[in-house]
Amino acid sequence: VNARGGIDLGGTKIQAVIVNGRGAVIADARRATPTTGGPAAVTAEMAATLGEAAAAAGVETSKLGSVGVGSPGIIDGRRGTVASARNLDDWIEPFPLVRELSKAVGGAPVALGNDVAVATDAEFQLGAGKPYKSLLGVFWGTGVGGGIVLDGKPWTGRGAAAEIGHIVVKKDGALCPCGREGCLEAYAGRGSMEAKARRDADHGRKTELFKIMEKKGRTRLTSGVWAKAVEDGDELAIELIDRAISYLGAGIASAVNLLDPEAVVIGGGLGVRFGPDYLERIKDAMMPHVFADERPPEVLVAALGDLGGATGAALLSPGRPRPARRSAGATPKARARR
Ligand SMILES: [Zn+2]
Numbered sequence: 313v314n315a316r317g318g319i320d321l322g323g324t325k326i327q328a329v330i331v332n333g334r335g336a337v338i339a340d341a342r343r344a345t346p347t348t349g350g351p352a353a354v355t356a357e358m359a360a361t362l363g364e365a366a367a368a369a370g371v372e373t374s375k376l377g378s379v380g381v382g383s384p385g386i387i388d389g390r391r392g393t394v395a396s397a398r399n400l401d402d403w404i405e406p407f408p409l410v411r412e413l414s415k416a417v418g419g420a421p422v423a424l425g426n427d428v429a430v431a432t433d434a435e436f437q438l439g440a441g442k443p444y445k446s447l448l449g450v451f452w453g454t455g456v457g458g459g460i461v462l463d464g465k466p467w468t469g470r471g472a473a474a475e476i477g478h479i480v481v482k483k484d485g486a487l488c489p490c491g492r493e494g495c496l497e498a499y500a501g502r503g504s505m506e507a508k509a510r511r512d513a514d515h516g517r518k519t520e521l522f523k524i525m526e527k528k529g530r531t532r533l534t535s536g537v538w539a540k541a542v543e544d545g546d547e548l549a550i551e552l553i554d555r556a557i558s559y560l561g562a563g564i565a566s567a568v569n570l571l572d573p574e575a576v577v578i579g580g581g582l583g584v585r586f587g588p589d590y591l592e593r594i595k596d597a598m599m600p601h602v603f604a605d606e607r608p609p610e611v612l613v614a615a616l617g618d619l620g621g622a623t624g625a626a627l628l629s630p631g632r633p634r635p636a637r638r639s640a641g642a643t644p645k646a647r648a649r650r
Contacts, residue, residue, distance in 0.1 A: 315371050317362050317379040317420070318626025320427060321345070321354070323399030323454055324532070328361040329622040330369040330376070335438050337619055339369035350402035351394075355409065359416035374418025380628030381409065382427035382621045387471070389424055398489075399454065423628040426468065427621055431614075432459025433466055434624030435577045439615035444574040448567055448609070450476060452560065453535070453580035455489065456497045460571065477501060479563045496563035500556035502582055506533040512548055519548040535581035542586075556582075557590060561597020569603045579614030587613035 314333035319326060322345060329340045341364035346353040358381070359373070366373045373379070385397030392410025397403040414422045432449030441447040441461065449459035458476030460467040467473055477497035478490055485494030489503055498504050509521050525537045541549035564576060578587045578594065595611050602608050614620050
């Protein structure tokens with residue numbers, strides 16, 4: 313069986329896919345991330361989500377060639393642990409996710425990667441980044457994550473590269489969830505935008521955002537809630553999305569000035585939701601800050617949409633080099649670094 317599994321572990325949802333030998337998605341499933349019970353509960357739910365996708369594909373999880381996980385937090389590939397996943401319940405200490413998940417899925421080998429790095433890699437190998445050798449992935453969602461591919465290879469630095477959300481866009485600016493000030497994520501992250509909307513609403517600012525949230529049966533301002541509010545002409549929602557786009561432009565341009573990639577791919581919940589209509593506005597916000605403005609990079613919306621993270625995770629295979637798109641692309645050494 314050539315089928316492989318991929319799981320995107322997010323703060324609000326767990327997305328699982330089954331891919332065939334070519335990396336094409338043949339089934340998928342999605343469940344809410346448990347908000348209680350810590351890493352053990354999350355691991356059990358990951359296995360259940362993957363099981364649901366596998367059942368839809370007509371395979372058993374134990375027969376999968378591999379199961380890749382795109383995870384937030386600090387990943388220790390050698391030990392197979394994840395630590396400091398701050399968006400997840402009670403997940404600070406290193407947890408042996410490789411061992412525990414492998415057990416829970418009937419023994420299939422499990423590989424770990426950074427959630428945003430694997431999503432970028434998926435866009436690079438299978439999605440909008442296919443024609444290019446260098447790429448900046450920008451994942452605009454609860455936070456603002458980034459991924460870098462240089463000369464055909466993922467660049468992860470010493471494990472913490474591409475944190476575009478923590479590029480400083482305003483010295484001594486708004487407080488970021490990371491505890492620092494003036495980061496891009498403090499203005500463009502959905503979490504920060506929601507906190508700002510709540511503060512403004514508490515101070516008497518009129519907005520439909522929270523009514524739409526309740527009507528949709530949500531407890532947070534999801535991308536869909538923001539989209540509906542903007543569509544309805546909600547002034548606060550429009551203002552906060554505009555502000556996010558303006559800072560995204562500055563942050564992306566700064567990264568472009570440093571890396572000079574051929575393309576920028578915009579993904580993430582808000583990116584996929586607003587990208588198709590707002591791409592020109594994101595470019596307009598970038599351009600005043602792009603140094604080599606006579607030949608800016610292509611700016612594209614992630615082609616794999618919501619499934620990009622899980623699809624990218626499925627490309628992580630333990631004991632096998634990263635599938636090469638170009639012969640020069642992937643070496644076992646490059647893979648081992650991830
Ligand atoms: Zn920050």
